[in-house]
Amino acid sequence: xxxxxxxxxxxxxxxxxxxxxxxxxxxxxxGAVEPExxxxxxxxxxxxxxxxxxxxxxxxxxxxxxAVVLGATFVDLPSLSAEPPSAVIVPVPTAQQLTCxxxxxxxxxxxxxxxxxxxxxxxxxxxxxxxxxAVEQARISASDAETGEAVAAPLVxxxxxxxxxxxxxxxxxxxxxxxxxxxxxxxxxSAGCRAVGGDSWLVGGATxxxxxxxVSLTNPTEVAATVxxxxxxxxxxxxxxxxxxxxxxxxxxxxxxxxxxxPGVSSPVVHVTSTGGQITAELQxxxxxxxxxxxxxxxxxxxxxxxSVVIPGIVVTDLEAVQALRGTVTQSDDLIAVVRVFxxxxxxxxxxxxxxxxxxxxxxxxxSLDLSAGxxxxxPIEELETGAYSLQIESDVxxxxxxxxxxxxxxxxxxxxTDFAWFxxxxxxxxxxxxxxxxxxxxxLNIVNPGDDAATVxxxxxxxxxxxxxxEPEAALRVPVSNGTxxxxxxxxxxxxxVTQSQNGFxxxxxIDPQTPGSSPLTVFP
Numbered sequence: 012x013x014x015x016x017x018x019x020x021x022x023x024x025x026x027x028x029x030x031x032x033x034x035x036x037x038x039x040x041x042g043a044v045e046p047e048x049x050x051x052x053x054x055x056x057x058x059x060x061x062x063x064x065x066x067x068x069x070x071x072x073x074x075x076x077x078a079v080v081l082g083a084t085f086v087d088l089p090s091l092s093a094e095p096p097s098a099v100i101v102p103v104p105t106a107q108q109l110t111c112x113x114x115x116x117x118x119x120x121x122x123x124x125x126x127x128x129x130x131x132x133x134x135x136x137x138x139x140x141x142x143x144x145a146v147e148q149a150r151i152s153a154s155d156a157e158t159g160e161a162v163a164a165p166l167v168x169x170x171x172x173x174x175x176x177x178x179x180x181x182x183x184x185x186x187x188x189x190x191x192x193x194x195x196x197x198x199x200x201s202a203g204c205r206a207v208g209g210d211s212w213l214v215g216g217a218t219x220x221x222x223x224x225x226v227s228l229t230n231p232t233e234v235a236a237t238v239x240x241x242x243x244x245x246x247x248x249x250x251x252x253x254x255x256x257x258x259x260x261x262x263x264x265x266x267x268x269x270x271x272x273x274p275g276v277s278s279p280v281v282h283v284t285s286t287g288g289q290i291t292a293e294l295q296x297x298x299x300x301x302x303x304x305x306x307x308x309x310x311x312x313x314x315x316x317x318x319s320v321v322i323p324g325i326v327v328t329d330l331e332a333v334q335a336l337r338g339t340v341t342q343s344d345d346l347i348a349v350v351r352v353f354x355x356x357x358x359x360x361x362x363x364x365x366x367x368x369x370x371x372x373x374x375x376x377x378x379s380l381d382l383s384a385g386x387x388x389x390x391p392i393e394e395l396e397t398g399a400y401s402l403q404i405e406s407d408v409x410x411x412x413x414x415x416x417x418x419x420x421x422x423x424x425x426x427x428x429t430d431f432a433w434f435x436x437x438x439x440x441x442x443x444x445x446x447x448x449x450x451x452x453x454x455x456l457n458i459v460n461p462g463d464d465a466a467t468v469x470x471x472x473x474x475x476x477x478x479x480x481x482x483e484p485e486a487a488l489r490v491p492v493s494n495g496t497x498x499x500x501x502x503x504x505x506x507x508x509x510v511t512q513s514q515n516g517f518x519x520x521x522x523i524d525p526q527t528p529g530s531s532p533l534t535v536f537p
Contacts, residue, residue, distance in 0.1 A: 229292075
């Protein structure tokens with residue numbers, strides 16, 4: 012592994028009418044009417060014989076036809092079967108591609124002017140690696156954001172096929188991070204670099220006072236993407252103009268304020284769909300409580316609606332510090348840890364949730380709830396103790412979910428730093444996966460085995476160091492990993508994985524996606 016900082020109908024021929032010449036010996040058959048004065052003559056024996064013969068021939072013909080039809084009905088015909096012709100086509104190997112979200116964003120410039128415009132806040136640090144060799148880097152060329160510098164734009168990573176073995180699977184991974192302390196924007200955010208798609212669910216953010224949430228849509232392809240945003244909140248569907256027909260140009264980025272569509276919303280969920288070019292979609296949230304910065308976060312997509320949801324790592328850094336923060340700031344309603352759940356469709360959900368502490372000495376927290384359909388529900392988890400937790404939710408209808416916690420640093424009885432993180436649900440990893448840990452804060456790898464059998468996990472670093480672990484059924488594992496490093500994760504059963512980072516009152520998290528699929532042989536039928 013090496014690394015660095017998309018028929019005319021034919022007319023039926025009718026038989027000729029019989030002519031009188033056929034009946035020369037019996038002119039009576041022509042149908043001519045005799046004069047009244049004439050005496051009608053009886054039909055001759057010859058004529059009667061001729062008509063009778065024709066009738067008999069007709070009956071015989073009908074009987075023959077019926078016999079043929081019946082014979083066709085009851086006689087077994089030989090059955091013929093054959094495999095349809097086909098050919099196996101091996102596509103030309105293509106480069107693997109991932110898109111990184113780019114730097115943090117804000118509305119207005121440094122002076123507070125141009126409040127309807129988007130500006131970048133510095134630049135992100137990106138780490139990446141490919142199993143095939145060098146990674147090509149390119150920046151998105153068109154963006155709603157005023158970048159100010161060439162490197163302040165979403166980054167597109169590409170890895171060409173292995174020159175020695177073009178059909179082998181290319182593994183590409185990347186992650187970015189950014190610490191910021193500019194005015195009202197103070198915090199740490201990290202995110203994984205992801206493959207494009209046409210359907211994303213973004214569960215997080217808010218647009219209440221002091222909460223700013225931006226929707227970032229990035230199109231690294233060469234075809235324009237037409238995007239639709241379906242927005243839901245604690246009251247149901249949000250109806251707003253401009254949520255359909257959003258055009259994201261080729262190699263471009265659109266940045267939209269969620270408050271422009273849904274102002275004053277505390278629990279939004281955004282369903283992003285695209286046609287034409289495919290995109291990546293993220294939320295970026297920032298918080299200001301009164302005059303105090305409350306942190307920043309990039310929220311990646313959660314898996315598509317499912318009846319079984321897993322969040323591998325939910326971290327509470329310091330409950331005492333968070334409690335102290337609640338006593339000193341205004342608008343503290345979102346300091347409490349919550350699980351956000353949305354039930355798409357028209358049928359209500361019955362969910363059963365298990366919050367399992369990483370500390371085996373502590374008992375799991377279990378709860379069951381009935382949730383209304385079509386609305387977003389924030390479930391508060393009051394006074395969640397310091398530590399890490401894995402969350403598993405079973406539902407009778409598909410749902411989407413994520414969780415949020417707040418971090419704080421307490422020194423000398425005073426809170427000196429605060430931040431927050433959104434923990435999205437993680438997709439199941441069925442195959443071995445390469446992933447990269449973002450640079451910056453101390454990092455932990457969170458792995459959940461939801462199965463009924465123990466799972467064996469191997470973790471191999473870029474330096475070749477191999478660690479092996481066993482995860483019991485329905486249990487979780489937390490392993491420290493080096494930030495900025497790429498690993499290979501092997502596992503004997505499907506697992507759910509995330510990376511969490513926390514240190515000195517700051518916090519961030521992102522889920523690990525399945526390996527980007529490469530070219531595979533296709534069976535073609537003519």
